[in-house]
Amino acid sequence: MWQSGDAIGFISCSNGLTNNDRSREIVAALSRKLKACFGLETVMSDVLFLNEVTQQTEAPASRAGALLSLYSNASVKAIFDLSGGDLANEILPYLDFGLIQKNPKPYFGYSDNSVIVNAIQAKTGIQNVLYNPKVLVSREEAFQTLALRDLFNSNEADWAGVFELGGNRAATQSSAVFAGGNLRCFLKLAGTPYWPELENKVLILESAGGRYEAMSSGLAQLEQLGAFDEISGLLIGQFTQIEKDGKRAAFLAVCRDYASRHGFPVWETAFIGHDDRSKPIRIG
Missing domain, CATH: 3.40.50.10740 (Murein tetrapeptidase LD-carboxypeptidase, N-terminal domain)
Known part of the structure; x- marks a missing residue:
């Protein structure tokens, strides 16, 4: 490189x-x-x-x-x-x-x-x-x-090793193109000329702060923007405050509900977030 x-x-x-x-x-x-x-x-x-x-x-x-x-x-x-x-x-x-x-x-x-x-x-x-x-x-x-x-060395992180939600095949991520990142901050681009094209991309979401209600609201905004009709999958990383509050399972259930309604797979990974073991992931 x-x-x-x-x-x-x-x-x-x-x-x-x-x-x-x-x-x-x-x-x-x-x-x-x-x-x-x-x-x-x-x-x-x-x-x-x-x-x-x-x-x-x-x-x-x-x-x-x-x-x-x-x-x-x-x-x-x-x-x-x-x-x-x-x-x-x-x-x-x-x-x-x-x-x-x-x-x-x-x-x-x-x-x-x-x-x-x-x-x-x-x-x-x-x-x-x-x-x-x-x-x-x-x-x-x-x-x-x-x-x-x-x-x-172009040895990409093994995102195919992530935990699967709802029986989705993680192996389909091997050639994925990614967009997204921190949910609150990514949504700052909504309605601006800087909003990325999401069609056929896997959308990454993570957050350090932000409780269950705030992050669920962010998912609703993504749906209302039409993002969930375009993406090929959703990769959920760490949501630190939600995990501290013991509400990760509830949040993942909300993610699965959107996935079911819009027909995309959902995956979960421990290697995207705000801790020291978060790996680099290419955007675009």
């Missing part, structure tokens, strides 16, 4: 990282990790952290400009977004998708950056990756090093 000496760009398109020693050490450790294990250099965006004067996330136009600079930089072969939160959709009107399309490279992001992962794929056709790069320096470092190396 990349060669030794290539560079990875670090950026925060959502909420900027806090200006403290812990955040800076995570960034430094990730840079060291990429160099030691993959021979990759690092290019740091100037919007990675909160503004040191205002302690606020940099303005949307500034974040968009920084992202476009990484796309324009020929030495940068991929972009790792290290942020999360709420603000990723602010930058969409400021992006030059023509420039991005002329400089294709994968964007890796997670959580709120499901917005950017899906929007760029929808507007340019570039395949991006739903992934939180910071897990490479988590307690699951060895597991994630192997997962990223597999991605480099």
